[in-house]
Amino acid sequence: MQPMTYRYTEELRRLERNSHDNCSLCGRAFKLAEVVHSGYAADGKPLYVGHCCETSVAETAARYDWEPRAYEVPHPDALLWRYMDFAKFVSLLKDSALFFCRADLLGDRYEGAKGLLANKSKWDQHYLKWFRGVLHNPPPGTDFGLSPEELEKRAQKFIVDLEDLGKDGLRTTFVSCWHESDGESEALWRLYCPPGSAGVAIRTTFAALNMSLGDDPNTKIGCVRYIDFRK
Numbered sequence: 001m002q003p004m005t006y007r008y009t010e011e012l013r014r015l016e017r018n019s020h021d022n023c024s025l026c027g028r029a030f031k032l033a034e035v036v037h038s039g040y041a042a043d044g045k046p047l048y049v050g051h052c053c054e055t056s057v058a059e060t061a062a063r064y065d066w067e068p069r070a071y072e073v074p075h076p077d078a079l080l081w082r083y084m085d086f087a088k089f090v091s092l093l094k095d096s097a098l099f100f101c102r103a104d105l106l107g108d109r110y111e112g113a114k115g116l117l118a119n120k121s122k123w124d125q126h127y128l129k130w131f132r133g134v135l136h137n138p139p140p141g142t143d144f145g146l147s148p149e150e151l152e153k154r155a156q157k158f159i160v161d162l163e164d165l166g167k168d169g170l171r172t173t174f175v176s177c178w179h180e181s182d183g184e185s186e187a188l189w190r191l192y193c194p195p196g197s198a199g200v201a202i203r204t205t206f207a208a209l210n211m212s213l214g215d216d217p218n219t220k221i222g223c224v225r226y227i228d229f230r231k
């Protein structure tokens with residue numbers, strides 16, 4: 001197996017994002033936990049392929065176990081609406097820019113929650129077991145050079161790091177919320193433009209919004225699913 005170079009161009013990252021569920025060469029749908037290869041063909045063209053087309057990869061940037069996308073992507077023609085007061089509309093035109101709110105300032109104390117607090121210690125134990133397994137069974141040829149006590153300390157620290165990473169994620173994620181619908185929503189008019197105020201609703205499509213954001217691989221656009229963590 002050729003070594004991974006970890007060299008990522010913007011085109012490769014875009015291909016990974018846009019072709020996430022399918023081999024970019026033959027179109028085959030990936031299966032859970034199968035190995036996918038991100039890299040380049042001999043002519044430099046970015047590739048994101050499964051074992052089906054692995055032989056076309058001249059340089060492997062990275063390979064990993066495939067997992068389905070965490071969110072559903074809207075249809076390119078899906079109608080998206082955004083309701084706003086008049087001042088925000090003027091600012092959008094003046095700056096030719098969309099406002100993205102930092103996730104921890106959205107006003108929902110559960111924003112970024114990954115589950116019920118009551119289950120936290122169960123999950124911590126789950127990850128601790130996993131970290132211990134990795135530290136005690138390193139890949140062949142790797143030696144961490146740590147005593148059993150130091151390995152245990154390291155595993156415990158990973159749990160703390162994991163939690164910090166989640167908190168950082170809230171401060172480094174920026175959000176613009178849209179409403180997917182074929183028509184206007186009276187409830188949203190009431191919410192964003194209460195009686196007596198002036199407001200605007202703008203309408204676009206998923207494809208147009210994505211293109212206006214530069215088809216940027218750093219931007220993820222997906223449907224919100226409202227779930228009950230208790231179930």
Ligand SMILES: [Zn+2]
Binds near residue numbers: 027049
């Ligand atoms: Zn293929």
